[in-house]
Amino acid sequence: MHPIAILGAGIAGLTAADELQRRGLPVTVYEAGKSVGGMMASFKDADGFTYDFGAHFVNNRLAAELGAADICRPVRHYGEAVRLGGSSYGYPFGLMRSPRFVKGAMASRLRSHRVKSAEDWFRRHYGDALAEAVAIPIAEAWSGLPANELAPAVGEKMSNGALKTLYLKAASRLTNRAVCIGYSHERPESAAIHHVYPEGGISRLLEPTLERVRHLVRLESPVEKILVEDGAVRGLRVKGETIEASAVISTAPVHVLPKLIEGTSALDHLARFRYRPMIFVNLHFDGRGHLPDTMLWVPDRKMPFFRLTETPISMPWLAPEGKTLITFDIGCAVGDELWAMSDDDLAKLCLSGICELFPHLRGKYLGPGGIMKTPVSYPVYSLEYEEDRQRFARSSGIDGLWSIGRNGEFAHILMEDVYCRTKRRMEEVASYVSPPRATDRAVRQLQIMGKRMAESVGGKTEAA
Ligand SMILES: Cc1cc2nc3c(=O)[nH]c(=O)nc-3n(C[C@H](O)[C@H](O)[C@H](O)COP(=O)(O)OP(=O)(O)OC[C@H]3O[C@@H](n4cnc5c(N)ncnc54)[C@H](O)[C@@H]3O)c2cc1C
Structure with missing residues (x-):
């Protein structure tokens, strides 16, 4: 063969x-x-910061199946937040406490919707207010298309039931481990499936x-x-x-x-x-815990980035003591202004953006880390x-x-x-x-028939 x-x-x-x-x-x-x-791919720069090709998280189940459990450390905490109008909201429950979003979500339940696009899907499931403020701008930033030109499948991929999320969050608190939420679709998530991270980076x-x-x-x-x-x-x-x-x-x-x-x-x-090209900019800062949580979604169309990740909040060993690394995700098109920008200019753009959100960071900035570009990042539905x-x-x-x-x-x-x-x-x-040979197939068929006959004879004997 x-x-x-x-x-x-x-x-x-x-x-x-x-x-x-x-x-x-x-x-x-x-x-x-x-x-x-x-x-x-993972990288370690001269200043001792480790980062992947865009922030990556993994769980203990996959690490064990890959035979890499021994080189992984448990992650104690992982959380996401959303920055809106000068405040940060925990995701998803912080957002669900906002009366504006709750009212919108309830109103959407009473309306009948025809779901033809991702935009319809978001409005149907989250209500107009939350869809317009958060879900639609984020989906548009990472896809590069208006949400009414995206398939409803985009929403289905992003969703996770509120009750299940509540249960998994509670499990995280009780076990003091970062229980995974929304990372696996092929296998069930549970309190036993939590984030781990390999020493030296995801490539290991x-x-x-x-x-x-x-x-x-x-x-x-x-x-x-x-x-x-x-x-x-x-x-x-x-x-x-x-x-x-x-x-x-x-x-x-x-x-x-x-x-x-x-x-x-x-x-x-x-x-x-089409795939959405992406730029990942890593910047170093003094201190740690500058973002409200490990990952911060920024659904603000004026910002060049839509997501910030401070990996050392979850994996402190990725940055030298007392310092941190923030990764900026920027959606772009090959050859556009952002794609063509020099590393220095990208770092300056990200720094000025994050300082609008958190002005104290200007005084903490230590310099750029690695900056990476890929023409193929997210499949665009x-x-x-x-x-x-x-x-x-x-x-x-x-x-x-x-x-x-x-x-x-x-x-x-x-x-x-x-x-x-x-x-x-x-x-x-x-x-x-190597399809099963005809003789193998015939033998297997006879075995199945024999088993069925034995079962039916056995059943009749018992009944008698
Ligand atoms: C920004 C970002 C963040 C992510 N975060 C996470 C995360 O937190 N957790 C998680 O589990 N996953 C995450 N992922 C997803 C994860 O990285 C991918 O699912 C996974 O690495 C895909 O592996 P792959 O083997 O399918 O493809 P790839 O890793 O792309 O491998 C394809 C290989 O094919 C080679 N190749 C291409 N064309 C040819 C050719 N003609 N001949 C020979 N070789 C060729 C390429 O060089 C490449 O090595 C993230 C992805 C991105 C983009």
């Missing part, structure tokens, strides 16, 4: 390789970059998996073409070499698939799918291609091709969901490349 080819050595590609290898199947992983990890989570699959990974090997014949994958081209493959698993962003695939135009519609998105979520449409991972599935999913979904999809890959 030709090896199964995997494009990309992020968490999805490495998990897929590990799972297929465990099933005894031949695999090769082609990674375009010089190192593995993809979006799970993949070390045990890499140990098992390192020999399968080829670095600096960008896949240039996926070769399709008669509607089925036959192989790929890497650095000019044609390689046969029994199946191809891509973790690349879906909008590049039409350019990668040779031999069919069946996936050309995916070229319309535009109504323009929502039907295609839903169809693609069911199947790639090409035999022997799977598109997995956050960008490959075009899904707002976090690492644990990427991990679970990838493992599940490898069952499909395994039965595609």
Whole structure:
């Protein structure tokens, strides 16, 4: 059998390789970059501050399954807040105490809504006041589209039941651990699932998996073409070499698939799918606990950033004693004014923005940390291609091709969901490349029939 080819050595590609290898199947992983990890990258700067590619949080369940529990420390506290009109409100209960928002939410329950867009969804579920002040501006900042051009699925991804949130928050207080809220959709959240963080940064989570699959990974090997014949994958081209493959698993962003695939135009519609580019600016400050909580949402269209994260509130060891790091998330477009801005100017822009919110921070500023840009950050669920998105979520449409991972599935999913979904999809890959033989199938069928007959005879005997 030709090896199964995997494009990309992020968490999805490495998990897929590990799972297929465990099933005894031949695999090769082609990674375009010089190192593995993809979006799970961590950095430590000369001043001793550690940060990831945008702030990342993980839970004990995933860390244990990845075999990385031993290098993780428990996180005692994690919380989110929203900055509105000069005040900060705890999320979600601080907001729910505002009479304006409560009135709006109750009024929306009495109205009948037709939910055709994310905007309708927010108005229906949160009421007009909260939708207009918080949910709509935030969704627009991270997607770059007006909320009435986004699919309702955006809202569904953001929501978490109030009762469940209340229970998980109470569990956090009782256990003195940061119980996860809204991080997993594939598996149940509970008081036992809490945030942890690996020593040295999020990238270290993949070390045990890499140990098992390192020999399968080829670095600096960008896949240039996926070769399709008669509607089925036959192989790929890497650095000019044609390689046969029994199946191809891509973790690349879906909008590049039409350019990668040779031999069919069946996936050309995916070229319309868009991702929101993002800039992450890290700034250093003296002191700690400057934000009201670990993450602060800023639904203010005048601000260049929509989210601030002070990771040392949750993971104090990420910054030197008595100092802190704040990460600014800025949505942008490739080539626009923000994208083209120098690191110095981005740092100044963020500093002046945060000092409008918290003027005391001007005197605490120590200087910029790392500044990173990515053209592919958040999949944008535009109504323009929502039907295609839903169809693609069911199947790639090409035999022997799977598109997995956050960008490959075009899904707002976090690492644990990427991990679970990838493992599940490898069952499909395994039965595609080595379908049960006809004799095995017949034997299994006979076993099932025999079991059923024995059960029915046993049942009759007992009844008699
Ligand atoms: C801002 C931000 C914050 C996040 N925060 C969290 C968080 O707090 N918690 C959490 O659990 N998750 C978080 N996530 C999500 C998490 O980072 C991703 O779900 C996960 O890292 C995706 O892994 P992946 O393997 O699917 O893709 P990637 O990590 O993108 O890996 C894809 C790999 O494919 C390679 N590749 C692409 N094209 C080719 C080609 N043609 N040939 C060969 N190789 C190729 C790339 O170089 C890359 O290494 C966050 C994501 C973002 C953007």
